[in-house]
Amino acid sequence: MGLFFRPLPEWLPGSSSSSLQITTSGECRLFDVEIIRILFLFFFVVFEIAFLSFAVFVLASGFISQAKGAPYVPLPKKSIKNILKFAEIENGGDFYDLGSGDGRVLIEAVKNFRVKRAVGYEISPWPYWKSRFLIRYQNLKEKIDIFKEDFQNSDLREADSVFLYLYPEAVKKLIPKFKEELAFGSRIISASFPIDESGKLDLKLIKTGKIDRFNLFLYEKI
Numbered sequence: 001m002g003l004f005f006r007p008l009p010e011w012l013p014g015s016s017s018s019s020l021q022i023t024t025s026g027e028c029r030l031f032d033v034e035i036i037r038i039l040f041l042f043f044f045v046v047f048e049i050a051f052l053s054f055a056v057f058v059l060a061s062g063f064i065s066q067a068k069g070a071p072y073v074p075l076p077k078k079s080i081k082n083i084l085k086f087a088e089i090e091n092g093g094d095f096y097d098l099g100s101g102d103g104r105v106l107i108e109a110v111k112n113f114r115v116k117r118a119v120g121y122e123i124s125p126w127p128y129w130k131s132r133f134l135i136r137y138q139n140l141k142e143k144i145d146i147f148k149e150d151f152q153n154s155d156l157r158e159a160d161s162v163f164l165y166l167y168p169e170a171v172k173k174l175i176p177k178f179k180e181e182l183a184f185g186s187r188i189i190s191a192s193f194p195i196d197e198s199g200k201l202d203l204k205l206i207k208t209g210k211i212d213r214f215n216l217f218l219y220e221k222i
């Protein structure tokens with residue numbers, strides 16, 4: 001003998017037999033088990049595929065960053081304000097971050113340091129798209145441009161300040177660009193490593209400092 005709860009509507013697949021049936025013995029018989037099982041499997045597989053694709057995307061991004069010049073290791077948010085204070089960027093000029101990660105340095109520069117325009121170059125897909133999202137979310141699109149490009153292809157002629165948080169070898173490769181494109185009086189802030197000046201860069205070291213665990217070097221093109 002069976003007791004029926006709420007028969008399912010006709011239009012549902014298998015509705016003629018699809019209802020929860022509880023027998024007097026307390027045994028619960030689910031006629032829709034098959035549909036539920038298929039739905040569950042479907043969502044599980046979709047979730048797994050999405051999760052795996054995202055993991056592959058993030059991993060591949062990590063490899064690209066590493067291969068191109070520096071891993072994606074963003075500066076801690078709490079250090080950025082003091083680093084930018086050290087960099088003396090409050091001159092209303094154009095601020096560049098070569099290897100801009102998720103855009104946090106550019107965002108801070110625009111929000112709290114009155115730079116006229118902030119420009120980032122980021123080669124790796126995951127931080128690039130994250131920065132695009134964060135900039136759009138904070139309505140800063142008018143003031144920040146991010147290019148998904150190798151910073152070797154950047155155009156630095158308009159830059160007043162250039163921020164670098166990269167491996168020394170990557171910075172070394174940028175030296176010819178600095179020589180050729182940077183205007184006199186423009187500044188470079190390098191976090192963690194000094195710039196190897198053996199290539200006669202025509203840079204004057206203005207000051208050095210340390211904020212949190214980051215050694216900082218501020219140069220001016222002469």
Ligand SMILES: C[S@@+](CC[C@H](N)C(=O)[O-])C[C@H]1O[C@@H](n2cnc3c(N)ncnc32)[C@H](O)[C@@H]1O
Nearest residue numbers: 065068069070073074075099101123124150151
């Ligand atoms: C150490 S992270 C710094 C991120 C950001 N500037 C910050 O301070 O939070 C270095 C970034 O440079 C990017 N990068 C490395 N080589 C690059 C290249 N050749 N062109 C553009 N971006 C590059 C990496 O993908 C990574 O996001």
